[in-house]
Amino acid sequence: MSGALLQVRDLQVDYAGNRAVDVRTLSVSRGEMVGVVGANGAGKSTLVNALIGWSRGDPVVRGEVELAGQPIATxxxxxxxxxxxxxxxxxxxxxGRMTVEDNLTTTFVPRATAGQRIYSRDDIFELFPRLLERRQHLGSQLSGGERQMLGIGRALMMGPQLLLLDEPSIGLAPMLVSQVLQTLRKLAASGLAILLVEQNVRAALEVVDRLVLLERGRVVLEGPAAQMGSDPRIAQAYLGAHA
Ligand SMILES: Nc1ncnc2c1ncn2[C@@H]1O[C@H](COP(=O)(O)OP(=O)(O)OP(=O)(O)O)[C@@H](O)[C@H]1O
Ligand SMILES: [Mg+2]
Incomplete structure (x- = not known):
């Protein structure tokens, strides 16, 4: 058995008979940051939504999902x-109608279990000093980047062992993208497991340990970031335009 924190086997998600996700295996270990990339419609959101047990529509989900050895798929x-x-x-x-501070107090706070770090509001302010400066501002007044930081802060206050992120860099200025991703890298270094869906493959490759390429719901390529960056399938399709 692997010692991975998250272990997925034969995960399939169908929307009205159309397979959106068909992943044979996927794992994330503690302290590891795994990137998931792929074109629009590849199944990235469907995958992370299936892992948290949520969906926009009414999909049929099959397969095994284990968190720390516990089967959680049902x-x-x-x-x-x-x-x-x-x-x-x-x-x-x-x-939007609450201040930053209130956004960070209304978050559901679970009981701590082994291996779980629950972040306090002050921890979040330390992680994202920008939020401290904006603590009295309403959510609706925040910039895209600040909102993203607040979203990550709220998720961290739930005490995750595994943090799933669906395109946290979308719409952010390049400097802010690297700032948010570097903060995630820091969290992984402290032991958090992270599964990061990212459109910006170049930015993802700078921070992730491993990269997974999804096409039509399937993992078609997977490997260490250094290796994936020089793979022609990644370089041509996802890095070429920026090279
Ligand atoms: N609620 C739904 N009902 C029906 N089909 C859906 C639904 N949600 C997603 N799909 C389909 O499943 C496939 C995967 O969609 P998904 O949103 O997971 O892609 P994605 O990789 O996140 O794309 P993007 O990069 O655009 O966010 C697409 O073909 C999409 O049309
Ligand atoms: Mg998506």
Whole structure:
């Protein structure tokens, strides 16, 4: 058996008979940061949503998902969050009519279990000093980058062992992209497991340990970041335009 924190086997997600995700194996270990990249519609969001047990539509989900050796595939999202999963979803992340401070107090705080670090509001302010400066601002007044930081902060306050992020860099200025990704790298170095869905392959390659390429819901390529960056399939399709 592998010692991975997250272990996925034969995960399939169908929307009205169309297979959106068909992943044979995927694992993430403690302290490891794994990137998931792929074209629009490749199944990246469907994959992380299936892992947290949530969906936009009404998919049929089959397969095995283990977190720290526990089978969680049949659990509700709420139970998965309690067990140590957290998702920073695509798009709307924060309560617009609440201040930053209040956004960081209303977060559901679970009981700590072994291996789980629960971040306090002050921890989040230390991680993202920008949020401290904006503590009295409303969520709706925040910039895209600040909202993203707040979304990550809220997820960390749930005490995850594994943090799932769906395109945290979307819409951010390049400097902010690397700042957010470097903060995630720091969190991984402290032991958190991270599964990062990212459109910006170049930026992802700078921080992840491993990269997984999804095409039509399948893992078609997977390997250490250094190796994946020089793979012609990645270089041509995902790095070429920026080279
Ligand atoms: N609620 C839904 N109902 C039906 N089909 C869906 C639903 N959500 C996603 N799909 C389909 O599943 C496939 C995967 O979609 P998904 O959103 O996971 O892609 P993605 O890799 O996250 O794309 P993007 O980079 O654009 O965010 C697509 O073909 C999409 O049209
Ligand atoms: Mg998506």
């Amino acid at each position: 659990w509700s999202s709420h139970e998965r969050v309690r067990a140590g999963l957290a998702l920073v979803p695509e798009g709307r992340l924060v309560f």
